[in-house]
Amino acid sequence: IKKFKLAILAGDGIGPEVMEEGIKILEVIKKKFMLKLDIKEYLVGGVAIDKFGTALPKSTIDGCLNADAVLFGSVGGDKWKHLPVEQQPERAALLPLRKILNLFVNIRSSKLYSSLSHLSPLKSKIVNNGFDILCVRELIGGIYYGIPKGQKMDNYKRRYAVDTSIYYEEEITRIANFAFEIATFRRKKVTSVDKANVLETSILWREVVNKVAKKYPEISLNHLYVDNASMQIIKNPMDFDVILCPNLFGDILSDECGMITGSIGMLPSASLNKSKFGLYEPAGGSAPDISGKNIANPIALILSISMLFKYSFEQLNIADAIESSVINVLKDGYRTFDILTTNTNEKLLSTSSMGSKISDYL
Amino acid sequence: IKKFKLAILAGDGIGPEVMEEGIKILEVIKKKFMLKLDIKEYLVGGVAIDKFGTALPKSTIDGCLNADAVLFGSVGGDKWKHLPVEQQPERAALLPLRKILNLFVNIRSSKLYSSLSHLSPLKSKIVNNGFDILCVRELIGGIYYGIPKGQKMDNYKRRYAVDTSIYYEEEITRIANFAFEIATFRRKKVTSVDKANVLETSILWREVVNKVAKKYPEISLNHLYVDNASMQIIKNPMDFDVILCPNLFGDILSDECGMITGSIGMLPSASLNKSKFGLYEPAGGSAPDISGKNIANPIALILSISMLFKYSFEQLNIADAIESSVINVLKDGYRTFDILTTNTNEKLLSTSSMGSKISDYL
Numbered sequence: 001i002k003k004f005k006l007a008i009l010a011g012d013g014i015g016p017e018v019m020e021e022g023i024k025i026l027e028v029i030k031k032k033f034m035l036k037l038d039i040k041e042y043l044v045g046g047v048a049i050d051k052f053g054t055a056l057p058k059s060t061i062d063g064c065l066n067a068d069a070v071l072f073g074s075v076g077g078d079k080w081k082h083l084p085v086e087q088q089p090e091r092a093a094l095l096p097l098r099k100i101l102n103l104f105v106n107i108r109s110s111k112l113y114s115s116l117s118h119l120s121p122l123k124s125k126i127v128n129n130g131f132d133i134l135c136v137r138e139l140i141g142g143i144y145y146g147i148p149k150g151q152k153m154d155n156y157k158r159r160y161a162v163d164t165s166i167y168y169e170e171e172i173t174r175i176a177n178f179a180f181e182i183a184t185f186r187r188k189k190v191t192s193v194d195k196a197n198v199l200e201t202s203i204l205w206r207e208v209v210n211k212v213a214k215k216y217p218e219i220s221l222n223h224l225y226v227d228n229a230s231m232q233i234i235k236n237p238m239d240f241d242v243i244l245c246p247n248l249f250g251d252i253l254s255d256e257c258g259m260i261t262g263s264i265g266m267l268p269s270a271s272l273n274k275s276k277f278g279l280y281e282p283a284g285g286s287a288p289d290i291s292g293k294n295i296a297n298p299i300a301l302i303l304s305i306s307m308l309f310k311y312s313f314e315q316l317n318i319a320d321a322i323e324s325s326v327i328n329v330l331k332d333g334y335r336t337f338d339i340l341t342t343n344t345n346e347k348l349l350s351t352s353s354m355g356s357k358i359s360d361y362l
Numbered sequence: 363i364k365k366f367k368l369a370i371l372a373g374d375g376i377g378p379e380v381m382e383e384g385i386k387i388l389e390v391i392k393k394k395f396m397l398k399l400d401i402k403e404y405l406v407g408g409v410a411i412d413k414f415g416t417a418l419p420k421s422t423i424d425g426c427l428n429a430d431a432v433l434f435g436s437v438g439g440d441k442w443k444h445l446p447v448e449q450q451p452e453r454a455a456l457l458p459l460r461k462i463l464n465l466f467v468n469i470r471s472s473k474l475y476s477s478l479s480h481l482s483p484l485k486s487k488i489v490n491n492g493f494d495i496l497c498v499r500e501l502i503g504g505i506y507y508g509i510p511k512g513q514k515m516d517n518y519k520r521r522y523a524v525d526t527s528i529y530y531e532e533e534i535t536r537i538a539n540f541a542f543e544i545a546t547f548r549r550k551k552v553t554s555v556d557k558a559n560v561l562e563t564s565i566l567w568r569e570v571v572n573k574v575a576k577k578y579p580e581i582s583l584n585h586l587y588v589d590n591a592s593m594q595i596i597k598n599p600m601d602f603d604v605i606l607c608p609n610l611f612g613d614i615l616s617d618e619c620g621m622i623t624g625s626i627g628m629l630p631s632a633s634l635n636k637s638k639f640g641l642y643e644p645a646g647g648s649a650p651d652i653s654g655k656n657i658a659n660p661i662a663l664i665l666s667i668s669m670l671f672k673y674s675f676e677q678l679n680i681a682d683a684i685e686s687s688v689i690n691v692l693k694d695g696y697r698t699f700d701i702l703t704t705n706t707n708e709k710l711l712s713t714s715s716m717g718s719k720i721s722d723y724l
């Protein structure tokens with residue numbers, strides 16, 4: 001019997017609701033696959049501010065460091081919007097956690113499930129099985145973390161603000177390696193995104209990516225400027241397989257890629273470090289407007305669990321079983337409200353019924 | 363008789379071809395509206411490198427400074443890709459020219475002309491007259507120009523690159539003022555884009571935009587994070603009127619907005635400074651793949667001339683006359699190859715025939 005330690009950080013908004021469904025799935029998996037899963041829950045985000053006065057308590061950090069993987073709900077909400085930005089859940093919890101856990105890779109999959117292809121705003125572009133884009137985003141470098149960063153006053157008492165984008169050659173090498181490795185298991189195509197006609201970090205980015213590419217002669221590589229990439233994703237979504245991006249560009253383009261599936265509430269994400277360790281979370285946010293109503297879509301979290309079994313626990317059969325259950329539930333017409341249309345064969349489910357339905361299919 | 367001085371910089375790729383059609387239009391306008399237009403041509407970009415060894419010769423700068431407005435084609439092409447980035451046409455001509463001419467505003471209009479609405483990849487989202495988005499982009503600040511910028515080696519001999527994003531309060535105030543002013547003539551709605559949950563420049567941006575907004579109580583303002591904006595443009599394109607962006611975000615989002623019209627070769631742009639002075643150019647690039655074939659779409663340049671008459675020469679009747687001719691030519695089914703579909707009433711025109719056709723309609 002394998003044994004895995006999992007830290008659960010449900011967070012705020014719809015986080016706890018979808019996490020409950022995730023735990024349902026985990027319980028079924030434990031029994032069915034005879035796993036020993038040691039699950040511990042920790043506070044993060046607004047709920048942690050309320051209880052401990054900080055969005056990322058030391059107990060939570062230690063809990064994550066002691067686990068084999070972290071399952072994350074979402075953080076943030078109007079209740080904490082009055083705080084200075086540095087203390088708000090997103091910036092005070094998510095960003096330091098990524099850095100502390102050394103999660104330099106973020107992957108978001110924008111896959112169009114065939115039962116939901118009618119939801120895509122780019123329906124007319126879909127050929128065969130539709131698009132299946134994997135954004136590989138560098139997550140702990142670039143303009144998110146570079147210093148100096150802050151507000152200042154110059155000698156003439158004029159106020160200004162500064163952010164600094166920095167990339168080390170080594171940081172680019174490791175994320176590029178990851179992108180090319182993962183591309184070998186896919187359609188062998190990497191599109192690297194930068195703004196090398198303007199940014200020095202992008203010039204270095206492109207040079208290093210080209211160097212890494214030499215080790216992967218079977219992978220085809222092309223480079224796009226970020227402005228052009230934001231167009232091509234809409235124009236030719238079928239042309240993309242792996243998109244490799246620096247932190248900020250990955251933030252923007254992965255959301256754009258998510259949106260063209262038409263079902264952003266379905267999309268999982270994984271943030272990984274060099275070892276098998278990873279943090280898994282829905283790509284969407286805490287959605288305070290729909291929280292507490294039992295209507296949120298738990299599928300993004302459930303697919304994040306599938307990624308967790310794939311990347312951190314290396315149990316591919318379990319990862320596949322979870323994804324298959326989701327696919328079959330969708331095929332049979334079950335929908336949460338965000339993916340419901342007027343098609344007659346669709347049946348509306350609440351958050352909890354969707355979780356139960358997917359468990360039943362497992 | 364009014365007198366205006368116009369500097370023409372045709373540049374590289376399709377630049378000279380579409381410029382020829384622009385000059386055709388200008389000749390007709392001169393006669394029809396009894397204008398005295400003093401036109402002088404200057405070299406810029408690759409052609410200037412070839413002749414003078416620099417992408418932006420002093421004679422060109424002086425010519426622009428002496429004119430009331432600049433009409434610009436496009437720069438860049440494979441021929442100059444072997445040069446170091448700092449010497450390439452885009453970075454060595456466009457970026458310094460914007461700075462020297464103090465063009466702090468860039469506006470790009472993404473308007474769906476009703477005869478071309480079938481080209482939009484977001485057809486299903488179109489209500490009534492379709493979307494009409496104006497991106498107002500700050501053009502001479504932010505990460506494009508901040509220093510330090512460059513490649514370095516740290517004490518451990520590790521190579522890294524740096525870019526610096528800086529915004530002064532005053533730079534944000536002036537672009538925000540412009541966006542709100544222009545919004546008063548439109549649907550009275552400004553969406554300001556930033557990444558205030560991560561970037562200090564964005565925190566200042568949001569604060570200053572809110573302050574400017576107080577002077578315009580009739581304009582509704584909302585703020586979106588850039589990742590969310592890249593989604594919402596696809597999800598709800600009808601929701602946008604004026605989008606106000608810092609330099610880099612404006613670069614990315616204005617291209618995304620352009621693409622959802624499905625006819626990026628049609629889109630004009632204007633870069634303005636405090637006085638009436640402006641530089642007008644097609645939003646697309648030099649398109650070396652189609653240059654020299656007499657197939658490029660001159661409409662983006664011709665609509666740029668319309669903007670020029672509106673913003674720099676303040677001849678609204680001429681601006682309207684040009685736009686109307688374009689609209690009528692499209693309504694009558696005339697198309698360059700980039701906007702041609704299989705609809706039976708469409709007639710294919712070359713670059714030069716399209717220019718002549720629009721002149722005829724004037």
Ligand SMILES: CC(C)[C@H](C(=O)O)[C@@H](O)C(=O)O
Pocket residue numbers: 090091094251559560589
């Ligand atoms: C909340 C925010 C700081 C975060 C980011 O920009 O990384 C989010 O947008 C994401 O993509 O996970």
Ligand SMILES: CC(C)[C@H](C(=O)O)[C@@H](O)C(=O)O
Pocket residue numbers: 197198227452453456457613
């Ligand atoms: C060519 C490049 C430097 C330029 C920019 O990024 O500003 C272009 O993309 C634009 O939008 O005009």
